[in-house]
Amino acid sequence: MEEITRSKISNEELRELEAEVLEVPLVVLSHRTSVQEFVAHCSALGDGVSVLGLDTETKPAFKRGCSHKVSLLQLATADRALLIRLEPVLSQEQLAPVKKLLEDQKITKVGVGIGDDAKDRQLRLNRMVDLRLLSKAAGIEVLSLSKLYAVLFGKRISKGQRLSDWEREELTEAQLDYAALDAVAGLRIYQALEGWLNEEMYRDLEGLPKEKNKRSIRKSLKRGRTVGTSKTKEAKNRGKSKGSKVARKK
Secondary structure (H helix, E strand, O other): OOOOOOOOOOHHHHHHOOEOOOOOOEEEEOOOOOHHHHHHHHHHHHOOOOEEEEEEEEOOOOOOOOOOOEEEEEEEOOOOEEEEEOOOOOOHHHHHHHHHHHHOOOOEEEEOOHHHHHHOOOOOOOOEEEHHHHHHHOOOOOOOHHHHHHHHHOOEOOOOOOOOOOOOOOOOHHHHHHHHHHHHHHHHHHHHHHHHOOHHHOEOOOOOOOOOOHHHHHHHHHHOOOOOOOHHHHHHHHHHHHOOOOOEEO
């Protein structure tokens, strides 16, 4: 279990940090990609791995009442990233290997708020871990991906592309780098905090274990509690309280 040397970081401190650059090869899949390529790349990414970093990007809506579905799904191992464009809409045949990967109970998917992101595309996530639960268990007082990464690794993840157009015909290199970095960063955060993991933190889209759901996790975070804390420990706590270049293929 790695020692956590700090628990929080201010916005001012975050801005002063050196920007992180994770140079991993990436592949972009879209509605123009053949079903055979979808199968090959999804199979290769999941082959022999037990954990995948996961993130999504959505086209921003600047008008009240206007919203968009998730535009891009990012999956990453420590040394590669797969970026899947969900708009224009993919065929069921193209989505099939993606769903198989996301639903694989042998592969843990990790990220911040990832269940919420995937739901509007009817993508089921099995065996996922929200990094916010791990951060709370480790005593870290920040919840965003960028601040978690800064606390653990002393580097800043640039958010300059967050509000860019994720449904444009061709994504820019800056967008691709940003998207891949978010997924890889999530994986690195998980690896750093894995020592605080317990079985009750695993969820699927509806909630694992069954009595846990999105609202219970939000309540746990708000109260500063960690899912899976024993009743004995809770009782004690109550007592105390009283007293290089990126390779791409499109």
